[in-house]
Amino acid sequence: MPAPEGIEIQEPPTAGAWGEWNPTEDSARPVRGKHRVLKQRGGLARSSTVLGVGVIAAVGASGIATAQDRPQVAISLPSLPDLMPDTLSGDRAQQADGEDAGASAGAGAAKTGIIPQQSDRRADPGELLRSRILQQAESQQDAAAAQEQAEAERAAQEAAAKEAKDKQEAARKEAEAVAAAAAEKAAQEAKAAQEAAEAKAEQERLAELAGSYALPTSAYTLTSHYGDAGSMWSSGHHTGLDFAAPTGTPVKAVGSGKITSAGWSGAYGYRIVLELEDGTEVWYCHLSSMSVTGGSVTTGETIGRVGATGNVTGPHLHLEVRKGGSTVDPLAWLRSKGLTV
Structure with missing residues (x-):
């Protein structure tokens, strides 16, 4: 390539100028072309760097350069794909643009006297x-x-x-x-x-x-209760409720009904039987007198008087309540009718 105008082309220095340079025959090749030397303004040379074609050839061929007054340095260049496989395709893709950029960079390096090394361009x-x-x-x-x-x-x-x-x-x-x-x-x-x-x-x-309903008598005292045991009663226990009261105390019908029996009844003395509307029988025993002997009566009507006839120890009214022929507790029955005994 012809040198640009204004650039002085010089021959590379001889071996005496570089010291003693001894590249091998296989790695060295004749240096062709000329190098330019830029001089610093003010008369001083900016750099005396000269492109060592022999050095570049030795590095590219993995040769070894030696010098008599310096220790031997091994220069080798690994394969680019082994070092940078990930970036190789990108380098190839940018090769076209890199050529122009490389040319410009080479020109700038030549002007400044700095030679880029392989280690600067490869990681x-x-x-x-x-x-x-x-x-x-x-x-x-x-x-x-x-x-x-x-x-x-x-x-x-x-x-x-x-x-x-x-x-x-x-x-x-x-x-x-x-x-x-x-x-x-x-x-x-x-x-x-x-x-x-x-x-x-x-x-x-x-x-x-x-x-x-009404109580059978008034001004009374309860003496014997239903179920009391004793030899005084033929059944062995008391079958009614005794209201002790003075002789002649009025005896009243506990409810409306009819008189089915009235008269002497052995141990019961004078007795009146009152049958209520629901069929319940009420016996009034030991009476001193009877006011009614038959017919219908109403609640609270006087039907006789307290006495001491029959098997007794004193004047009282023996009251029995029977349902279906069997006796029940007169006290509980009277209370079930709302009466306070």
Whole structure:
């Protein structure tokens, strides 16, 4: 290539100028062309650098350059694809543009007197390996950190889900407890209301019955009760209720009905039998006198008087209540009719 105008082309210096240079015959080849030397403004040379064609040839051919007064240095150039496989395609892709840029850079280097070396344009293999190891380690660390973060997020989600489930279960149990308490309270209130209603109804019934029934006598004292045992009674136990009262005390019908029997009855003395509308029989015994001997009577009507006839130890009214031919407790029966005995 012809030299640009204004550039002085000189022959390369002789061996004496470089010291003693001894490249091998295989790695050295004749140096052709001329090198330019730029002089620094002010008369001083900026650089006496000369392109050592022999040095470049020795480096490219993996030769060894030696000098008598310097230690021997081995110069070798590794294969470019082995060092930079990832960037080789990019270097080839940019080769076209690099040629123009290289030409410009070469011209600038020639002007400044600086010769670019192979190590400036190619990365060190060890540094590339170290960089790759660091990148791989960083990638593994990032992956481990991402996995750890994912595990932490999953654990947090599970904990939150468990907490929400526990809260929901606790709320459900609390709601069930509240509902059960409310149901129990309502049942108790309903039961109390029912009992109150039943008690009220019973009171009303007894009040109504009290208007329909009356005590058999007044100014009395209860002596012998139903079921009392003793030899005084032929059955071995008392079959009625005794109202002790002075002789001549009025005896009244406990309810409306009809007189089915009136007269002497052995151990019972004078006796009146009153049959009520429901078929219940009431016996009045030991009477001193009888006011009625038949027909219908109403509640509270006087039917006789207290006496001491028959098998007695003193004046009293022996009252028996019979249903279906069997005796029942007169005291309980009178109370069931709303009467206070």
